[in-house]
Amino acid sequence: MNKFNAILLDSLLEIRSRKIIYIYAAVTLFLILLFAFIPSMQIQGEDLFESEFMSSELFSKILAHFFDGFIGFFIFLLVFGTAFLLPSYLGKGRIELTLSKPISRWKLLTMKFVAVYLIHMFILILMSLLLWLTISFRLGQFSWGILPGIMFSFVHFLFIYLFVFVIGALTRSGALAIMGYFIIRFAANLLESREVAYQFIGESVWTSILDWMYYIFPKFGEVGGNFMSLMRGDGFVNFFSIYTTLIFCAVIYALTLYIFSRRDY
Amino acid sequence: MNDNTAAIRVENLTKIYKSALGANEVHALTDVSLDVQRGEIFGLLGPNGAGKTTLVKILLGALRITSGTAFVNGNSIDDSAARAKVGFLPENHRFPSYQTGMQMLLCFGGMAGLSRSEITAKAGPLLELVDMHKWRDTRIKKYSKGMMQRLGLAQAMLNDPDIIFLDEPTDGVDPIGRREIRDILGELKKQGKTVFLNSHLLAEVESICDRVAILDKGRLIKTGPVHNLITVKPSYKIETAEIGDDITEEIKAAYPGAVVENNIITVVFDDKYMISGLIDLLRQNYIDILAVIPEKISLEDSFMQLIRGGGDHEQV
Numbered sequence: 001m002n003k004f005n006a007i008l009l010d011s012l013l014e015i016r017s018r019k020i021i022y023i024y025a026a027v028t029l030f031l032i033l034l035f036a037f038i039p040s041m042q043i044q045g046e047d048l049f050e051s052e053f054m055s056s057e058l059f060s061k062i063l064a065h066f067f068d069g070f071i072g073f074f075i076f077l078l079v080f081g082t083a084f085l086l087p088s089y090l091g092k093g094r095i096e097l098t099l100s101k102p103i104s105r106w107k108l109l110t111m112k113f114v115a116v117y118l119i120h121m122f123i124l125i126l127m128s129l130l131l132w133l134t135i136s137f138r139l140g141q142f143s144w145g146i147l148p149g150i151m152f153s154f155v156h157f158l159f160i161y162l163f164v165f166v167i168g169a170l171t172r173s174g175a176l177a178i179m180g181y182f183i184i185r186f187a188a189n190l191l192e193s194r195e196v197a198y199q200f201i202g203e204s205v206w207t208s209i210l211d212w213m214y215y216i217f218p219k220f221g222e223v224g225g226n227f228m229s230l231m232r233g234d235g236f237v238n239f240f241s242i243y244t245t246l247i248f249c250a251v252i253y254a255l256t257l258y259i260f261s262r263r264d265y
Numbered sequence: 266m267n268d269n270t271a272a273i274r275v276e277n278l279t280k281i282y283k284s285a286l287g288a289n290e291v292h293a294l295t296d297v298s299l300d301v302q303r304g305e306i307f308g309l310l311g312p313n314g315a316g317k318t319t320l321v322k323i324l325l326g327a328l329r330i331t332s333g334t335a336f337v338n339g340n341s342i343d344d345s346a347a348r349a350k351v352g353f354l355p356e357n358h359r360f361p362s363y364q365t366g367m368q369m370l371l372c373f374g375g376m377a378g379l380s381r382s383e384i385t386a387k388a389g390p391l392l393e394l395v396d397m398h399k400w401r402d403t404r405i406k407k408y409s410k411g412m413m414q415r416l417g418l419a420q421a422m423l424n425d426p427d428i429i430f431l432d433e434p435t436d437g438v439d440p441i442g443r444r445e446i447r448d449i450l451g452e453l454k455k456q457g458k459t460v461f462l463n464s465h466l467l468a469e470v471e472s473i474c475d476r477v478a479i480l481d482k483g484r485l486i487k488t489g490p491v492h493n494l495i496t497v498k499p500s501y502k503i504e505t506a507e508i509g510d511d512i513t514e515e516i517k518a519a520y521p522g523a524v525v526e527n528n529i530i531t532v533v534f535d536d537k538y539m540i541s542g543l544i545d546l547l548r549q550n551y552i553d554i555l556a557v558i559p560e561k562i563s564l565e566d567s568f569m570q571l572i573r574g575g576g577d578h579e580q581v
């Protein structure tokens with residue numbers, strides 16, 4: 001058992017004890033049973049299970065919308081599922097013992113980050129694939145285009161989880177991690193739709209400031225747009241949102257590592 | 266790697282806590298220097314807020330130094346290698362309640378760099394040693410405080426450390442358990458391990474430690490072997506038959522500080538040979554001596570004298 005495996009085991013046990021994992025499983029199981037056993041499903045007067053006229057293109061679109069909602073809900077739950085993990089790990093009475101082990105602080109934090117991320121991604125991918133297989137077998141069509149979209153949820157969740165993790169590391173509070181993430185998310189969404197504000201404020205120094213903030217800030221909504229587009233088979237629509245968000249995340253993660261390495265516990 | 270033989274070396278260590286905006290400062294440790302030799306059981310004493318836990322946390326990498334240097338096993342404490350052969354049982358620990366005892370050993374043993382097979386092989390005998398083998402697969406949240414202390418002790422010994430830091434190891438443990446822990450510490454000493462014990466139980470320190478250091482208000486005020494701290498000056502109680510007032514006055518004149526009450530003379534001498542003079546004096550006056558009882562000044566008395574007295578660091 002190496003150091004990473006030890007942290008992975010600890011994370012797995014804690015995630016299991018927090019029981020939010022059972023909500024993921026229950027929702028997925030419910031949907032799997034629904035699609036496996038429901039006798040018919042009417043869409044615009046056509047029974048989805050019997051219709052011979054549904055093109056693979058239409059099928060892909062319906063499935064893309066379905067998985068967009070499913071994975072979106074999943075990621076929303078993950079924010080709550082992961083927010084308390086790091087603060088509990090850094091809690092008084094536990095962190096002293098952890099820091100007494102021969103692991104440098106930056107490695108410790110990074111291993112914890114990766115361990116929690118990998119566990120949640122494994123759960124997300126497993127449940128999404130089970131659901132995809134059930135729907136595909138039931139409908140007799142396999143929309144392979146969904147798979148890159150599901151894989152892209154790795155990236156989408158990485159950005160979201162990183163913010164929850166970083167705020168949790170800095171404040172050692174799960175509640176503040178959730179609150180902080182939603183505030184950043186709200187601010188990022190406002191910046192993405194800043195052009196609406198320009199209609200009211202007109203051309204001014206504020207438009208330049210908001211533009212610069214938009215370029216710097218993470219772009220959760222636009223990154224999510226890639227996800228939908230990939231599942232529909234249209235490929236990436238917005239690389240800019242991905243790499244600017246990636247750069248922002250890398251910078252704040254490096255800053256968090258620095259603060260974590262210097263801080264007294 | 267520092268070329269020295271001490272298990273722990275602290276040189277001019279200062280730790281200042283600053284408030285968020287730097288407006289307030291608390292000097293937790295001021296210019297502390299000490300050495301702990303390999304194979305000794307070293308006790309750290311001091312009243313609450315003296316800086317004991319701060320010193321232990323600094324040595325284990327949880328707190329950063331303001332100035333000075335410290336080495337553990339010859340490695341600077343800034344290097345995580347300093348903690349490679351170290352075990353630690355913290356005070357007020359909160360072990361993960363969702364883990365079983367065995368899972369806790371797997372996780373913390375793994376973080377210490379042990380393989381799963383090594384942990385499995387060592388965990389059985391260690392849990393047996395601390396009498397926790399029956400509860401190895403029970404969740405920690407069901408453990409009592411004493412059981413957690415025992416598990417913590419097993420965890421601290423899991424990686425076969427050269428140095429073990431124990432912060433209040435008998436806290437919450439019943440008297441039998443305390444005795445067992447003391448026996449384990451004695452066994453560790455026989456194996457050549459260095460034990461750094463932080464405890465407010467002076468009797469415990471007195472019975473276990475080879476040397477102690479006393480911290481007060483962040484300053485080291487005394488270090489030395491326990492027996493040197495305990496036997497400061499020889500003190501005796503002498504029980505006699507009836508003593509008249511004239512003899513009482515004579516004793517008090519010859520031995521200032523002597524107390525005579527209910528035919529019991531309590532006296533502290535500058536050296537142990539002076540008791541002969543007092544006995545001669547009693548015999549010359551035909552006073553029957555019923556008992557001569559040497560009194561040991563406990564570490565607690567010595568500790569209280571030192572804390573009340575304050576003063577500069579003294580090596581005894």
